[in-house]
Amino acid sequence: MRRRSPVPPAPLPQRDGIDPVRVRLPADPDGAWGTVREHLVHRFQGAIGARRVEAMLGAGRFVGTGGALSGAEPYEAGRYIWFHRDFAPEPPVPFEVRIVHRDERIVIADKPHFLATTPRGRHITETALARLRRDLELPALQPAHRLDRLTAGLALFVVRPEDRGAYQGLFGGRRVRKEYEAVAAYDGTVALPVTVRSRIVKERGVMAAREEDGAANAESRIELVERRGGLGRYRLLPTTGRTHQLRVHMNGLGLPILNDPVYPVVGDPAPDDFTAPLQLLARVLEFTDPVDGRTRRFESGRRLAAWDMDPMA
Numbered sequence: 001m002r003r004r005s006p007v008p009p010a011p012l013p014q015r016d017g018i019d020p021v022r023v024r025l026p027a028d029p030d031g032a033w034g035t036v037r038e039h040l041v042h043r044f045q046g047a048i049g050a051r052r053v054e055a056m057l058g059a060g061r062f063v064g065t066g067g068a069l070s071g072a073e074p075y076e077a078g079r080y081i082w083f084h085r086d087f088a089p090e091p092p093v094p095f096e097v098r099i100v101h102r103d104e105r106i107v108i109a110d111k112p113h114f115l116a117t118t119p120r121g122r123h124i125t126e127t128a129l130a131r132l133r134r135d136l137e138l139p140a141l142q143p144a145h146r147l148d149r150l151t152a153g154l155a156l157f158v159v160r161p162e163d164r165g166a167y168q169g170l171f172g173g174r175r176v177r178k179e180y181e182a183v184a185a186y187d188g189t190v191a192l193p194v195t196v197r198s199r200i201v202k203e204r205g206v207m208a209a210r211e212e213d214g215a216a217n218a219e220s221r222i223e224l225v226e227r228r229g230g231l232g233r234y235r236l237l238p239t240t241g242r243t244h245q246l247r248v249h250m251n252g253l254g255l256p257i258l259n260d261p262v263y264p265v266v267g268d269p270a271p272d273d274f275t276a277p278l279q280l281l282a283r284v285l286e287f288t289d290p291v292d293g294r295t296r297r298f299e300s301g302r303r304l305a306a307w308d309m310d311p312m313a
Helices: 036-047 050-058 130-136 161-172 243-250
Strands: 022-023 080-083 096-103 104-111 152-158 176-185 195-201 211-212 218-228 229-237 278-289 295-299
Touching: 036 050, 096 152, 096 295, 130 152, 152 161, 176 243, 195 243, 211 243, 218 243, 229 243
Parallel strands: 152 278
Antiparallel strands: 022 080, 096 104, 104 152, 176 229, 176 278, 195 211, 195 218, 218 229, 278 295
């Protein structure tokens, strides 16, 4: 079997901490595309329109290994092309990413509420990854895992590409002890501590995940740490890492996390409304370092505002 040639390095630098898009021209058995322009128009006209593709070609924004492309180049399957997307304006998230630890291999960031971990959907430049790449001047930085945009707390990023697999494998292999903190209503009829096991399904394009019958794929231990009037402070210890797992499990117990805009009812907060942060915090990350074997333990310095009554926490 013929092996694919290695991908050449991108000829474009990052922009605002975001990598350029890479396109590999596919096989064209019917000879539908005589030139690079014809394929690019076919490929992207549904997303941005043929006129925008032509404008980007005219501005030299599509680049190959030899430089900017005019579009008149003959179509060649397997050719690589790079370009930067047009970023839609994003409301700036007015909270900083704090650095808990940094060395030659990893960065432990203490992410604020409302800031996505990685570029996705409508959140591109206003993400922890883009900010850290820019601020720390680490263009190769990559996340080892993902923390929900609405959840604050600790996230691990890997500095060097050669170490990425080792640290990502910790999370994929469930070898990281993760401890979360949440504020929710107190209900004395809910017996705690409890270990919740269920099957969680999250469909693409659907805001809320759901629990359904079948083999469990998600497990969380829920503990009450402290009660204050009608509120409780909870320690959440997930064994697995399904999307929205802790939020789903707390809601299933009848204890939805305070300010959750999805559970139990899907709301539609304005994208620039930062007044009611989800009261969920990734408090602790603990693991055995896969490179040097040391025990690593990191703790967030953030606090949940609803518990401390401090809007700047």
